[in-house]
Amino acid sequence: MTQNLYRLIYLSRNTILGSNENVHQEIEQILAISRQRNAASGITGALMFNRECFAQVLEGVHDQIQETFERIQCDPRHGDVVVLDFEPVDTRRFSRWSMGYIGYDTLASKEFTQIQLATGFDVKQLSGERIYDLLHVHLYAAEKTGSDLEKIA
């Protein structure tokens, strides 16, 4: 169990207040720290943000995900955490990123908002798979154009 590869997909509500710049700074800090920590504990993944919500994918060994998630859970910058998916996987799909990021002014983030609107913000209706694919597709696309990722990374 403990050494198996797992992936976690969760959503949470943003509780960072203030100006765009303030939010931006906080996110930068979140990313900097999580990239450092994730690299150390063999976690890869991606974070998407659209002002309203966070969506995050974490891939890694069960216990490391568990530990990382516990740390994330205690972060006051978000609330209403909903786990969409937590299951064993064969391979990593975000192996290039200790924490890839898709910001709120991107196409993917807008699509994320669309999905949320379509489900009436009812997280129970949101599919983990859909979030997962969205992140995956857009991270690869962004990597090619170098656009979204560079804004923060």
Add this chain to the structure above:
Amino acid sequence: MIYNSLNHSAIGELKINNRQSQHSAMDFTAIDSPCGFAWVDTAGKIISANPAFLNLLALPADVANKTLFDLIAPLNASAAGLLRQAVAGQHTETIKLVSAVDNKTLHVHVIACNQEQRLIMVENLSSGNFSQSGINHQAQNHSAVPLASRGMLNECIAHWKPDESGAASLAMIMIGLDRFKRINETLGHDAGDQLLKFAAQRLLRIVRSDDLVAHFAGDQFVVLQINQNQPVAAIAMAERIIELLKRPFLINGQQANISASIGLAILHQDTESSDDLIKHAELALHDAKHNARGSYRLYEQSLQKNAGEQYDLEVGLRRALFLQEFTLFYQAQVRMQDRKIVGFEALIRWEKPGAGIISPVRFIPLAEETGEIHEIGKWVLQTACREATAWPEDIKIAVNVSPVQFESGNLKQIVQAALSASGLTPQRLELEITEGLLIKNVTNALEQLREIQALGVSVAMDDFGTGYSSLNYLSSFPFSKIKIDQSFVHRMQIDKSRTLIKAVITLGNALGIKTLAEGVETEEQFDYLARNGCMEIQGYLISKPVPAEQIQALIS
């Protein structure tokens, strides 16, 4: 890791000396605890210590007035330095110490419970001392989580003093994990252990550094806020804890969700003595759990009063049978077509000396909780059967049976004994059960019902429409009767209620089950029910419940 490190008697002994402001070396000697305790001043001078403290740190017997850091330096110089800082500071801290002398790994906790002194507690991580006496086996898995023990908590409370400003107070936040048992049952004890560990970690992450976090009992934690403005700080913390523990946990590849209820007690805010802090926090927690899980409750004196009343009721209930304070009243059940009495429902009545008539709504749930219901239920069956033998043969007697009475598994024997002792024909006895019985362990309940039915006794479904009202229940057993709850009859002027009554009657007719409407008070209600095919009624229109002596008059 240090759960339940002291047993109750040890805590009691500890308290004997709590009131002294100075500690003699004798203070702790009464405690046969594997946990080392010492009091030091802010310069680190040892005021008192128990034998385990000396033993764990390999110290000589005579340590009075010596400085702790000097004594510890040979074991581990850097830990001694950290300890010096911790003792000088105002915070609660835990320092890990690997002894150079015997290679033991120790946790040294420093607790600032007042301005002048620090409580030092030492535990041996290598031996797992604190797991031995534990409430459950959860202890060992928490070794990474530095929690205070119950003994430490008591010490800290007893020696607490307000800070110079005097504005702050001591607050106890008692946290109970709701439905924790279910996690143990469904995901296993190992998962339960992990969940406890994570819950503790979450608490430690959000408390202030001078707060104390303790594991109080199996699924209960305590956060002690040492010097903050109250009740503001405690309420804010309680809300944060509830929010945080509601968030999902990832355990053994699965998601686990729990919630937490919290009781708060604050010194000098309805709790005058520090001795009462734990008790009051527990009462508040109990109340929070009782009213709405996932909420917090601040202790107030009325809780104590309620708890006192509840206690009186409980004690009274235990004696009530012996003191013959129960009697049975009987309410007539009539056939609608000719208004003839065809049966009586037995209703229990408790007249408690000095308190008057206590409603069954109050004492039956309590009897179910304490288990007293078994004896009371048996008495009701025996008495009802005996008294019914005085009535004409064609009049039945209906007796309510609680779901709890099915738990012992010998209800059939009890029914049989009541029948043979009284000589009542089994066909005249009808048991009334509620849907609640069939929700839990339905197979076993049905099996017992069939056995009882095989004796010749009939079984009626009571209060139909108030619970889950599953059609499934009605088809799962050949019930002799469906009783339509009185709340529907009382609301008969409302269309919806009428529709429901009609539906239940139709359903009964379709399944070949008799229907009886309860709480019928007016001719208008009677007519409506009669028109729609209801077969029997019970209510004030016919008769209120009467003592056994008045039954003859009713029948004739």
